Amino acid sequence: MTQPVIRVVGLGKSYETAAGLFPALRGVDLEIRPGEYIAIMGPSGSGKSTFMNLLGCLDTPSTGDYFLAGENVGQMDKDALAILRNRTLGFVFQGFNLLPRMSLQDNVALPLVYAGTDKEARRSAAREMLDKVGLGQYAESLPSRISGGQQQRVAIARALVNKPQLILADEPTGNLDSHTSEEIMRLFGELNAEGITIVLVTHEPDIAAHCKRQVKFLDGEIVSDHLTGAAA
Amino acid sequence: MLKAMLGEAWLAMGANRLRTALTMLGMVIGVGAVVIMIAIGQGAQYAVQQTISTMGSNLYIVLSGSFTTAGVRSGSAGGPTLNVADAEAIAELDGVANVAPTHQGSRQLVYGSQNWSTSVVGTTPPYLEARAWNIVNGASFGDSDVRSSTRVALIGKTVAQNLFGDEDPVGKTMRIQQNPFTVIGVLGSKGQNLDGRDQDDTVIIPLSTAQRKVFGTPFLGSVRMIMVQADSAESMPKVEAGIESLLRQRHRLREGSPNDFFLRNLSAAAESEAETTRTMSILLGAIASISLLVGGIGIMNIMLVSVTERTREIGIRMAIGARQKDILTQFLLEAVMISFAGCLLGLVLGLAIALGINAFTGMVVVISGSAALVAFAVAAMVGIFFGWYPARKAAQLDPIEALRYQ
Numbered sequence: 171m172t173q174p175v176i177r178v179v180g181l182g183k184s185y186e187t188a189a190g191l192f193p194a195l196r197g198v199d200l201e202i203r204p205g206e207y208i209a210i211m212g213p214s215g216s217g218k219s220t221f222m223n224l225l226g227c228l229d230t231p232s233t234g235d236y237f238l239a240g241e242n243v244g245q246m247d248k249d250a251l252a253i254l255r256n257r258t259l260g261f262v263f264q265g266f267n268l269l270p271r272m273s274l275q276d277n278v279a280l281p282l283v284y285a286g287t288d289k290e291a292r293r294s295a296a297r298e299m300l301d302k303v304g305l306g307q308y309a310e311s312l313p314s315r316i317s318g319g320q321q322q323r324v325a326i327a328r329a330l331v332n333k334p335q336l337i338l339a340d341e342p343t344g345n346l347d348s349h350t351s352e353e354i355m356r357l358f359g360e361l362n363a364e365g366i367t368i369v370l371v372t373h374e375p376d377i378a379a380h381c382k383r384q385v386k387f388l389d390g391e392i393v394s395d396h397l398t399g400a401a402a
Numbered sequence: 403m404l405k406a407m408l409g410e411a412w413l414a415m416g417a418n419r420l421r422t423a424l425t426m427l428g429m430v431i432g433v434g435a436v437v438i439m440i441a442i443g444q445g446a447q448y449a450v451q452q453t454i455s456t457m458g459s460n461l462y463i464v465l466s467g468s469f470t471t472a473g474v475r476s477g478s479a480g481g482p483t484l485n486v487a488d489a490e491a492i493a494e495l496d497g498v499a500n501v502a503p504t505h506q507g508s509r510q511l512v513y514g515s516q517n518w519s520t521s522v523v524g525t526t527p528p529y530l531e532a533r534a535w536n537i538v539n540g541a542s543f544g545d546s547d548v549r550s551s552t553r554v555a556l557i558g559k560t561v562a563q564n565l566f567g568d569e570d571p572v573g574k575t576m577r578i579q580q581n582p583f584t585v586i587g588v589l590g591s592k593g594q595n596l597d598g599r600d601q602d603d604t605v606i607i608p609l610s611t612a613q614r615k616v617f618g619t620p621f622l623g624s625v626r627m628i629m630v631q632a633d634s635a636e637s638m639p640k641v642e643a644g645i646e647s648l649l650r651q652r653h654r655l656r657e658g659s660p661n662d663f664f665l666r667n668l669s670a671a672a673e674s675e676a677e678t679t680r681t682m683s684i685l686l687g688a689i690a691s692i693s694l695l696v697g698g699i700g701i702m703n704i705m706l707v708s709v710t711e712r713t714r715e716i717g718i719r720m721a722i723g724a725r726q727k728d729i730l731t732q733f734l735l736e737a738v739m740i741s742f743a744g745c746l747l748g749l750v751l752g753l754a755i756a757l758g759i760n761a762f763t764g765m766v767v768v769i770s771g772s773a774a775l776v777a778f779a780v781a782a783m784v785g786i787f788f789g790w791y792p793a794r795k796a797a798q799l800d801p802i803e804a805l806r807y808q
């Protein structure tokens with residue numbers, strides 16, 4: 171058996187609210203192996219985003235342990251976490267989160283700036299990724315010039331540019347119509363076929379049907395975890 | 403990496419041009435003010451230094467004071483208490499380089515149809531040495547001219563211009579008080595003295611001639627003033643004491659009675675003037691620095707606003723792998739760039755205004771490379787100092803909090 175990309179043990183997260191501590195995540199255990207393609211589902215408020223933010227090293231858990239590529243994330247300092255976010259994983263947001271003042275190419279190249287890659291290599295890598303998501307011809311455009319679906323593809327290109335093992339996407343199709351959503355899911359399917367592990371959150375069963383495994387959350391706990399027809 | 407960040411800082415500055423320009427304006431005014439003040443301050447110092455060096459060094463003047471006759475003390479108007487013999491005695495003192503008894507007054511000069519009122523100085527040749535005054539055209543007079551009261555004159559540049567115009571004055575005859583004087587030399591230019599008087603507006607003639615023909619002094623041999631030059635700054639106290647005791651003895655002043663002369667240290671007066679301008683220029687610079695400080699606070703203010711506005715951007719950057727120091731560098735760079743650009747403009751503006759002041763008022767300004775360097779160093783420091791806190795605030799944001807920020 172290969173080592174899991176992600177292993178969480180008893181992962182919990184409580185938020186401080188006016189009414190006291192609110193446990194959004196209550197002791198979640200999960201293993202994700204290389205090459206998996208997982209949909210995380212569940213009703214609103216069930217803790218999916220909370221979970222994804224922890225996996226993305228954007229937030230720190232209140233309890234439990236998180237091992238990413240075999241390393242205990244809880245024991246890392248802020249710089250080490252930044253390097254994980256930069257190299258090991260790529261995060262895709264519901265709202266795209268492109269920087270509005272930069273060209274698409276510069277947006278895609280930004281993770282490489284923080285990786286210390288030189289200018290020429292940044293340019294060619296960004297071009298390659300934009301071509302991969304089918305937007306090479308818009309390289310010099312600003313994000314506001316293209317549609318939402320195209321922006322999400324640019325965001326995926328940005329997540330991919332540092333060749334991460336893992337893509338985390340929190341409702342990547344949440345702001346898109348069904349046709350555009352299908353396009354995005356086709357892109358994810360291709361990436362998964364290339365061996366990249368993908369974890370995405372969705373409310374829609376059609377979207378989840380593209381994934382090989384579905385994990386359902388309810389009130390901060392995993393209530394079901396099964397393979398889908400796509401797994402075959 | 404740094405280059406990419408510089409490009410980004412440039413973009414960020416361009417994103418809100420008016421705001422960047424206004425923030426920069428604070429620095430422009432600050433640096434401009436400092437540059438102008440330093441230029442004026444150093445100019446004033448330079449002018450004073452210049453004047454001091456034209457005055458001659460290690461100088462004393464002994465002025466004739468009041469003297470007492472039968473219990474009645476009269477002012478110097480009553481007749482001079484000093485005489486040529488006093489001057490000769492002072493010349494024998496240890497440490498004295500030059501002594502020149504002098505009689506001075508304002509008189510009208512006439513040459514052809516031109517006339518010019520100027521200060522006529524009757525003195526002896528050591529006067530020119532004490533004041534380090536050279537002859538640019540012609541020659542000086544000698545001791546024999548003083549002995550035989552010849553009617554020869556040395557004229558200053560201003561007199562030469564006003565009386566003789568384009569003519570060569572040397573060898574020409576002009577009149578002072580109806581007496582014909584032959585111009586034998588033109589003095590080198592010295593410019594203004596500390597009081598702002600034109601030192602070139604003067605005529606120098608032999609002392610005896612002045613007393614006999616020009617001023618008509620009733621007390622022949624007595625003088626209003628003796629100029630004394632010590633041979634070095636070190637011997638000045640000795641010379642001062644020497645002159646005082648010598649004159650008291652020669653004038654037979656009893657112990658306890660006041661001096662009938664005044665001894666003035668011209669060099670000390672000049673030094674204190676120089677000290678005053680130094681203090682003034684430091685003060686000017688300090689006041690100008692305050693506007694630099696205000697400019698820095700402006701930068702800090704705008705950077706704080708910018709950090710708040712761009713919280714989400716910071717979150718996105720962190721999510722894709724920016725470390726704290728990357729964010730810190732980014733915002734610091736922005737602050738330093740605004741500060742530098744402002745500094746550069748301020749420098750140009752300040753220099754232009756300083757040169758303008760020089761052109762329109764004739765005030766001496768000194769533009770030094772070191773002042774520009776200091777301005778740049780200060781701008782970098784202001785940028786880093788006032789940019790530090792906002793940049794740190796940005797860097798210490800929590801990634802998830804920053805991403806949630808609307």
Ligand SMILES: Nc1ncnc2c1ncn2[C@@H]1O[C@H](COP(=O)(O)OP(=O)(O)OP(=O)(O)O)[C@@H](O)[C@H]1O
Pocket residue numbers: 185186187192194212213214215216217218219220221
């Ligand atoms: N920063 C926070 N402070 C306090 N409570 C929070 C915070 N973030 C989330 N919560 C609460 O934690 C719970 C889980 O939130 P989470 O965003 O993980 O849900 P979700 O499954 O992603 O929901 P949705 O499908 O609507 O996106 C919710 O009840 C929410 O109100």
Ligand SMILES: [Mg+2]
Pocket residue numbers: 218219220340
């Ligand atoms: Mg959510």
